[in-house]
Amino acid sequence: GQAAGQTAAGISAPAWLESEPLIIVGNWDSMPIFRHRVGGGTTWQEEDYRKEHSEETVRRLKGLCVTMAIIHFYKGFCREAEKEHEEDAQKLADLLHKYGIRVGVYIGSTIAYETFLAEKPDAADWFVPDFLGMPVFYDDQTFRKRVYFMHPGYREYMKGVIRHAVEDLKVDDIDFDNTSMQAQAAIFQHPLAIQDFRDYLAKRYSSEELKKRFGFADVRYVLPPRWGKPLGAINDPLFQEWADFRCAQLDRYYAEMAEFIRGMNPNVAISTNPHSGISGRNTVWDQGVDYPGLLPSMDIVWTEEGNEAGVTPDGILVSKIRTYKMATSLHKRVLTYTAEIAPNGTLVSGKSGGKLQMAESMAYNRQCLGMVGGMLAGYGIADEQRKYIQFYKDHFEHYRDVANVADVAVLHSHASMAFNNDRPWQSSMLFEQALIQAKIPFDIIFDQQLMDLSKYRVLALPDQECLSDEQVALIRHFVEHGGGLVSTEHSSLYTEWRLRRRDFGLEDLLKVHAPAWHGSSEPEDLLKI
Incomplete structure (x- = not known):
């Protein structure tokens, strides 16, 4: 069966979905x-x-x-x-x-x-x-x-x-x-x-x-x-396999349902x-959700992560940009609420606060404006939101058949992100936040995409600690053929089973040696370079 962390072949989207805007209630x-x-x-x-x-x-x-x-x-x-x-x-x-x-x-x-x-x-x-x-x-x-x-x-x-x-x-x-x-x-x-x-x-x-x-x-x-207790690093091999098994079973279920549905009508x-x-939560461990394995069996993926578009009083940009990029990388659409959102998470018709959410979806989503309201939205939606919807519908030709022009790839390796609830997630979120706020275009990529990095000039490894020998070789090949590499903290220091190497797997490229090993119960030292 399909192992967690790998991208299955998946289904092809119905023709109508490729050619029509998604404006949903x-x-x-x-x-x-x-x-x-x-x-x-x-x-x-x-x-x-x-x-x-x-x-x-x-x-x-x-x-x-x-x-x-x-x-x-x-x-x-x-x-x-x-x-x-x-x-x-x-x-x-x-x-x-x-x-x-x-x-x-x-x-x-x-x-x-x-x-x-x-x-x-x-x-x-x-x-x-x-x-x-x-x-x-x-x-x-x-x-x-x-x-x-x-x-x-x-x-x-x-x-x-x-x-x-x-x-x-x-x-x-x-x-x-x-x-x-x-x-x-x-x-x-x-x-x-x-x-x-x-x-x-x-x-x-x-x-x-x-x-x-x-x-x-x-x-x-x-x-x-x-x-039932919080975990940081997940070292127990049974815990690791159990997390992957739960993902694999969910992937199997939706692959079976997709085959059944498309067997009746390929246009559904x-x-x-x-x-x-992608909101900082280890979905593999918490939910049995591995996006590269799950999304091939669907066309549209919901997110209810929160992260409503806006800027905090201290200037921090809040967004769903990471989730949009993840789905785009896997050739899928995101469905989320783009109407006004009340503090309790429910939709509120008739207010103008959804404009920013709509604009964010236009910019980063694939042909989907999101859920613009409930069934009664036609009675009370704000004029400003109505104008956004009309604009998207009238200018849809500018939003279809588009590809990301990013030449920076940020890797989310399965083992790194699945087998540690702490630093790899913190590092990835912060690294991506820096790119977003610096307006540097980037893609979020997954293990299978390491096989072809030809469109990218730079590969970023934000504390991607668990890399297999094969993945290390692919990254080395990318660098040897002119690609740039940004590697932080403990990237490549562990195998795909989270076994500690004597030195960085990419030591020959990084030109630094691993910190001293203090045992699995102690956090790794950060190198002072």
Whole structure:
């Protein structure tokens, strides 16, 4: 199977996605069954729900230049419990298509067990057990249980949901939510996940390789870590393999769903929500999300990282530029909120604060202006935001078929970023911040892209400590053929398994020697040069 940190071949985007602007609205949380169960609503929420489904609302969205609406479809209450809302979604999809607006449908990954088990009792086998003495729910919504997504029964059920959307609603996009939660640590205490982990190790390594990795070759009794404390460097080989396994399983799941969807209709786009983007969070360890492995199975990637565009009082630029660059490097589009964002993270219609977010998306995103509001945006969006949307639509030819002209590449090596929660992330974020604020164009690249660095004049390694011998050789080849190299802190001092070398792997280029080794429990010294 595809190892974490590698880029799979992936799917090709539907032709329409390459030629049309993405200006998006959505209403996936407005369905009454969800609003009643989650609580904290309003006395007029069902009135708004009905209004969202009216022809006047759709007509106003068309006037706003909206090109796609992501509508409610499957929230995990089970098909029968959501039947009435599915029928509403069908009617809304027909209306949107009538006005030439493409339709995406929301598909969640959690199970609202109170209604779901009444229809499908055997789904209890999908649920993950308690983790560290706590039940595994969706945040504070305790009615939404979490499942092991690779359970065969769950996968087949989800394919039935997707088939209904593709064949009956004739959707243009399947929008998977909760991706960032599906492969978190707690999920992989499921008995089937434990066996899958053992099988993964046995297939990934020969007996001799297993002995080098763990000191023994028989992995039949290996258990996944049960760990709930913060970690800095991740040295334990089982922890490293477990992180990669979780990523690999999530990649497999979405590759399977993508193949299923495209087998029914190659013109259906696929979007998912890994949530965090490139925001300083180790998504491999925290979420089981490895962007170079995951994104090949989708066309559009959500980010809900925050980092709303602006400047702090002390002059620090805050942005999603890193996430946009990551997605562009992997030939994907980013979907994020570009309407006004309230302090609690919700969208607010009718204010002008979304202009900067829209401008940022125009400049750095690939053919996507983002989510400009909810389904009722056509009634109350600010005139200034409306002008931005109209401008983007009218001048879309300037935003399509574009390529980044950067000649600086900043490497995010998988092992460096996955197996250390501290310095490589701090160094990368700070190095990229310096480039952004100095207005130096750059790309964020990943392991596979080291194979061809011909478009770049400079390669930057911000504390990319874990590099394989092969990667070291590729970097050396780049420098020997005229490329420039900027290397900071402990780049190349460790192997891809985070084993410490006697000296920098790139010592011959750096012309400095490694600091003294104090043992794995002590931080490395910084050289004073």
